[in-house]
Amino acid sequence: MFVCHFKLYIKVKSIVCSFFLSIFAKLFNNQDINPLDDGEDERSTDQHVSVIKQECQKTRPNVDVIQTVSGSRRPRGRGRGRGRGRTGSSQAEMPASTSEEGWNDTDAPDIIPPQPTFRPIKSPGPQIIPTASYTLLQLFQLYFTNSMLLTIIKNTNDFGSTCHKPSNPWIDLTLQDMYAFMAMVIYMGLVKLPAITDYWRGSKLYSLPFPKKIMSGKKFQRICRSLHLSSLEDNAANEQRRGTADFDRLCKIKPLYTEMREVCKKNYNPGQEISIDERMVASKARIGIKQYMKNKPVRWGYKLFVLADSSNGYTWDFFVYEGKLQGNSGKGLSYESVMELIDTRLLGTGYKLFVDNFYSSPSLFCDLLQKRIWACGTIRTNRIGFPKTKKNCLDSKSPRGSIRWIRKDSLLFVQWRDTRDVFLCSTLHTAHAGDTVQRRVRDADGHWVLKDISVPPAVKEYNRCMGGVDHSDALINYYKVIHKTQRWYKTFFYHFLDIAVVNAFLLHKSITKGKGEVPMHQKAFRETLIEELAAAAGSLAPSPAPSPSPNRAHHKPVHISGHSTTGRLRCRHCQTKTPVKCSSCDVPLCFLPSRDCYKDWHDANDL
DSSP states (O other): OHHHHHHHHHHHHHHHHHHHHHHHHHHHHHHHOOOOSSHHHHHHHHHHHHHHHHHHHHHOTTOEEEEOTTSOEEEEOSSOOOOOSOOOSOBOOOOOOOTTTOOBOTTSOOOOOOOOOOEESSOSEESSOTTSOOOHHHHHHTTSOHHHHHHHHHHHHHHHHHHSOTTSOOOOOOHHHHHHHHHHHHHHHHSOOSSGGGGGOOSSTTOOHHHHHHOOHHHHHHHHHHOOSSOHHHHHHHHHTTTSTTOOTTGGGHHHHHHHHHHHHHSEEOOSEEEEEEEEEEOOOSOTTEEEOTTSSSOEEEEEEEEEETTTOOEEEEEEOOOTTSOOSSSOHHHHHHHHHOOHHHHEEOOEEEEOTTTOOHHHHHHHHHTTOEEEEEOOTTSTTSOOOOTTOOOTTOOTTOEEEEEETTEEEEEEESSSEEEEEESSOOSOOSOEEEEEEEOTTSOEEEEEEEOOHHHHHHHHHTTHHHHHHHHHHHSOOOOOOSOHHHHHHHHHHHHHHHHHHHHHHHHHHHTTOOOOOHHHHHHHHHHHHHHHHTOSSOOOOOOOOGGGGGOOEEESSSSTTSSOEEOTTTOOEESEEETTTOOBOOOOSSOOHHHHHHHHTTO
């Protein structure tokens, strides 16, 4: 029986083999003998192959392909193909660097993309007469113009006249009063004291002569309380639109906000390298536009998106973020904020923009390139369009300084190993150029030594040019004039004053260096500006003493009890125990020659 089964197995095997051999023979005969009918079919086939080649080059310009006889194509890597069939044509030569192939290292060559031709609308730098001489006050007045100040004065007078009692009437402000007020505000940024009233205290520790020459403390605080940037009519009309799409959340700062943006762009044109980043203005006021950013030095406050010159930190344009309802393009806040700040009608073309990973995306960089704006920035790996391949990417064994890259048309994606992995996207850099940077690393003996490691050109230029907004923030924070206030629009007034002072200082530096002279430091610049503002206000002489309030006669210091050692209470002004109080206010206050809290407290409260 075993022999019979074996013979049957041999017979079936021979039949099956004969069947498949006949099929293979027919297939090979059909492939070898496949003549074209005539010349017309041959031309049409060649045209078909050419069209496919062009389409592949458009869609996948960096993929190596193999062309078969029938004109079909399949992607292949650098290695030899494993197919057993014939190939009827040679391999097309194309740059090999796509996400399907994996990440390339520095052994693979990359192209040098076309570099931008810088064509600004206006010549970079200050847009004023370079040979003329300007005082620091004149440079400051380019930003806080007299027309802007007159608008603020009118709105402040209108508001002040409505919020003061007839017994303590409002005295209208003048242009000289505003100059004196701004001189004091900038002065407070230089000389820091715990409380505003300390600048006018007469004690030995706080006896400052300059504030008393500018204006009285009572007048300064009256201006602070009544400061208003928009008209009462506009505020009332906007309040009627609350809850509708026409409601303007920035109505109370709109006149100053709009004009400040215009004058910043009018008086200066940035160089080729620019950067965009967020800026936080510190505040804890209860208002919907306040934001929280945990990774910023200022976590609570108002968020501004700022475009700055990378070379000096000049604030060229900015806008206030109003909340999630702002913008409706559907492309995201990061995309919309960049497109709002990049105005090629005022800037021109050929600029190099540097942004961080909040803004960077392939779609944004491609759209900027259509506007002739080149871009570079760190990028998040979960962005749409970022290569998803893990082939040949950096792993745990990759040494410091390792580089991987992928090019997709005009977009370059770079992965670089430093203390951590850094990912960048760029439209203006090549993947590697032999640049190095020094880092402290451990040698074989465990000692720290300086070592040159490779760095991509995109990383090197990004580190050099990205800090424009940070530089501007640093210049502001050295001597910022902002002080605590519960009115959000007043916070913006102080910040706009900071922007005006810093931009005027940068104009001074640019003009002075153009003449071959040594510019002032910012502290000396602010000191001179304060003196010129005070001189313009005519306030270097002591201000006339304010007339006493009609109700001051009803306020008298009286003893709390019949014995000075009993019945003492904490002074409302200095927290020291005192036996005296005000008869009208019923507030305990010190009443001594060396500590006259009674007078200081009543002056601070307009009583």
